[in-house]
Amino acid sequence: MSAPATAEIDRARIAELTECEQHRLDDSTPGSKQMFERARRALAGGVASAYQGREPWPIYLERGVGSRVWDVDGTERIDFHNAFGSMPQGHAHPAITAAIEKRLELGTHFAAPTEDAVIVAEELTRRFRLPRWRFVNSGSEATMDAIRIARAQTGRDTIVKIFGSYHGHHDYVMVSIGVPYDEIGDREDYASLPYGAGIPQSVADLTVPVPFNDAAAMERRIEQLIDEGRPPACVIMEPAMMNLGVVLPEPGYLEAVRELTKRLGVLLIFDEVKTGLCIAAGGAVERFGVEPDLLTLAKALGGGVSTGAIGGTEEAFAVVESGKVYQVGTFSGNPLAMAAARASLTEVLTPAAYEHLDFLEERLLRGCQDVIDRHGFPGYSVGIGAKGCVTFSPEAIVDYESFKAHQDADLADLAWLYNMNRGIYMTPGREEEWTLTVAHTPEDCDVFVDSFAEMAADLTA
Ligand SMILES: Cc1ncc(COP(=O)(O)O)c(C=O)c1O
Numbered sequence: 001m002s003a004p005a006t007a008e009i010d011r012a013r014i015a016e017l018t019e020c021e022q023h024r025l026d027d028s029t030p031g032s033k034q035m036f037e038r039a040r041r042a043l044a045g046g047v048a049s050a051y052q053g054r055e056p057w058p059i060y061l062e063r064g065v066g067s068r069v070w071d072v073d074g075t076e077r078i079d080f081h082n083a084f085g086s087m088p089q090g091h092a093h094p095a096i097t098a099a100i101e102k103r104l105e106l107g108t109h110f111a112a113p114t115e116d117a118v119i120v121a122e123e124l125t126r127r128f129r130l131p132r133w134r135f136v137n138s139g140s141e142a143t144m145d146a147i148r149i150a151r152a153q154t155g156r157d158t159i160v161k162i163f164g165s166y167h168g169h170h171d172y173v174m175v176s177i178g179v180p181y182d183e184i185g186d187r188e189d190y191a192s193l194p195y196g197a198g199i200p201q202s203v204a205d206l207t208v209p210v211p212f213n214d215a216a217a218m219e220r221r222i223e224q225l226i227d228e229g230r231p232p233a234c235v236i237m238e239p240a241m242m243n244l245g246v247v248l249p250e251p252g253y254l255e256a257v258r259e260l261t262k263r264l265g266v267l268l269i270f271d272e273v274k275t276g277l278c279i280a281a282g283g284a285v286e287r288f289g290v291e292p293d294l295l296t297l298a299k300a301l302g303g304g305v306s307t308g309a310i311g312g313t314e315e316a317f318a319v320v321e322s323g324k325v326y327q328v329g330t331f332s333g334n335p336l337a338m339a340a341a342r343a344s345l346t347e348v349l350t351p352a353a354y355e356h357l358d359f360l361e362e363r364l365l366r367g368c369q370d371v372i373d374r375h376g377f378p379g380y381s382v383g384i385g386a387k388g389c390v391t392f393s394p395e396a397i398v399d400y401e402s403f404k405a406h407q408d409a410d411l412a413d414l415a416w417l418y419n420m421n422r423g424i425y426m427t428p429g430r431e432e433e434w435t436l437t438v439a440h441t442p443e444d445c446d447v448f449v450d451s452f453a454e455m456a457a458d459l460t461a
Pocket of ligand 1: 084138139140141143166167168169238243271272273274298299
């Protein structure tokens, strides 16, 4: 989607509005402030994961039903965050709640297989066109094990990833994400930069980043690695990037990646932890029609209970089935998670649900784009399935370099505050996108558009 002609936004006005909205949010969240004071004494930083942290304090939630969540001050908001895209089913969906309740009475964990795991694997096979599955507990576990499988299958150590892409918090992939623009290095030979402390440079060096949406650059880099005597085991990538807002693959890109990886003997891993059950019943495989060798799922799979999955071809999974790779875990296929996943897949994320999500998405994208066009706002709306965002950039963003060069981070921060102060619970973070649910209504989407319209008017008046 091309960016529209843009108005110049006054930086002082952004700062002024940010301060005003920040005060408004602080004043309406005293319960969260109090909870933070207590929490930080036992919980590092007052949160269970750094991704939940926020200055000056996080907004602590109490409950959620359908498309709504309530914070500890009792404020109701429409949820567009949905746990980083884990909840396209909406909160406390009756079918998932019933399945979990039923399972609770039957015992929640045995570290032994149950029928629900078989049913979920069968359903994933049908949706994602891959014949073999294993379960894990999170997206990080899924990508870690998929990479290990690829390494075992090929007997190679090096892996290729997309610069800027997030695939979880293990050492193999906490590389070349979210770094300052000037540290990226040369596009033909991007730097392998550990993301945060505690990751050995020697491990990071095994992970080689390449730009998104540039199959020719990927091919050149892989050929160079082959020449250097370190051919890669795999390319791990999100088929549509979901951590720079939303960056869609350009026409022909995924097909080209599939063709070149096959030709060069490199396994292709689609990390569908975010795209997976959110952009279509069969994720990117269905939406874009390109089939990887290995695929990872998590987030939305468990309907709110933590789980993850690795899918693969028979060939890729041979090293698992022979026992050559120890693909293991005490809580893998946990019965509670499998019961929730089964109900989610068979009763909630149905063909009708995806029609509803597409309908809402179209309304939200169009509504936001109308606001942009009306105000000559520097940005564009972009999305697919349940996921989307307004990208605050006058230029189209196609990869990490263009994101870093053009994204207006101050506008992204201000939009989050506008949303929170107008009844919209939105994913914190400048790189994040909305997630719609089966429980959202057209009117919910209109509230989002109204909030954005108010910000655009305030900035361009
Ligand atoms: C594409 C992708 N892969 C993997 C992960 C890691 O998942 P988890 O946080 O469940 O470990 C994430 C998390 O945001 C993700 O977005």
